[in-house]
Amino acid sequence: MTVLVTGCRGRVGSTLLTLLYGKGIPVRAASSSPAHFAPPPGVDTVRCDLGAPETFRAALDGVDSVFLYADARHIDAFVTEARAAGVRHIVLLSSSAVLSPDAAANPVAAPHLAAERALAAASADGAFDVTCLQPGAFATNALQWAPAVRATGAVDLPYPDAVGDPLHEADLADVAYAALTDDRLRGSSLVLTGPEALTFAEQVRVLARAAGRGISVGRVTPEEWKASVEAYLPAEFADALLAYWRASAAAPVPLTRTVEEVTGRPARTFARWAADHAEAFRG
Template sequence: MILVTGATGTVGRLALEQLPAGRAVRVLARDPSRVRVPRAGVEVVRAHYGDAAALGRALAGVERALLVTSRVGGQDDLAFLRAAREAGVGQVVKVSAASVADERAQDLITRWQRACEAALTSSGLGWTLLRPRAFMSNALSWAPSVRAEGLVRSLYGHAPNACVHPRDIADVAVLALTEQGHAGRAYTLTGPQSLSAVQQTQQLARALGRRLRFAELEPAQARTALLRRHPAAVVEALLESALRQKAGAKAQVLDTVRALTGRAPRAFGTWAHDHAHAFTPAGPAA
């Protein structure tokens, strides 16, 4: 039995879609009605990280689990791992972040992810760590201004980032959940090239077949925009991370996706083409 968490989010949803039909799969969800079940036979159970009894029931009989958490500074990983040990889970595949491996990264989000990784690797459970660079899908935050104004606004427009296609992360997650040989491994995942926000805007414009403008935000403007969506402490961590990107800390391209899957990682232009509908005036809200 494979358990998938985060199935209403980007990587969890894609991993769930790509798991082989012959495998028994269970989904843990706070709100099962939000889970898009890809095939018959996938079991969806209601549970959350704060409910130990429900976690225990969800993990009963599970051999491998995909762990995705997002509450920065929270104890969700610890609660899940405690329940997983009690249930006899064999291996946990955790989605973490590439910055964990950079000792210069000391922002709140990275320190939290390091602590979560340490909790897993010292838990006695089998483990695999997935450390992706920024998701290409983060560009969906530009969709409202692209639809309304033909404009992308971003901080540090020429700062490079080897962003990765979420489907590549999900592909590697599925391998770790279904194959042998991935226990005790940490995989840093990047896209095929390092791109700045300006370059992403150019590629998005080509995918849309329309001209787009780029406007670089000042740090104060970026802080104001981010505060509409995130707690203040998380915003400061994101701004600190952006400064590291400006200094080139996120530019390295690695061949991990190709080495594991046997094919090249997907390019940002591919992602933009596949999600062009989200940036058109009739497209869905990001």
């Protein structure tokens, strides 16, 4: 089995790459900018830009399985090339947002849903098996607070009481590894969460303890927060996030035990994630 890992410069992709390599599974590291990635010795790198379909054929040549980030821009072309290359299994990094009733109209969920549907159609035709990983909140989202914490010791949030289910990237990589190597998981959809529901304010307190410093939480209006991110976050995405945070502050976040059921051990806590990344929050 040769596995193509897309997005290998990302935290999930790079962790999965290390897991596969460490188990002696032939793996190919794919990135839109492979020159900026240093893989383990002996691991080939290849350019696979999910926004550039002309890169798909060479990247998929000789590949049996793929770990694929959800990018709907050229998913049909990817399916065509994967079919031609003889790929037998694709593990898609999707999102639990696809389970929302308004997923098709939600700018955050819609690309993941479109990718899932395109792969499901190919799977129904017998092209290859598809396993969907549907995580909720990534613990690494907290890293967006790090620059402000280092500079000011404070985090300004529109909804400090918004609740998330932060999932450690190592747990996601462990589940992806299991999905790629355990035939019993083929064709399933796995909804993944961290082991606990925490408000943003609670997450900040956990980070403060891990970093050994004070971090205060300020409240800003949704309009002020949206203006602060407009340089890099499209307005429709900002609006979708604000709506989600507002709703999550008023309703419980359902948790799953999928990580434990798949890996045989409890999911890592946010405190563990904070300890692993504490240096990012120290000024």
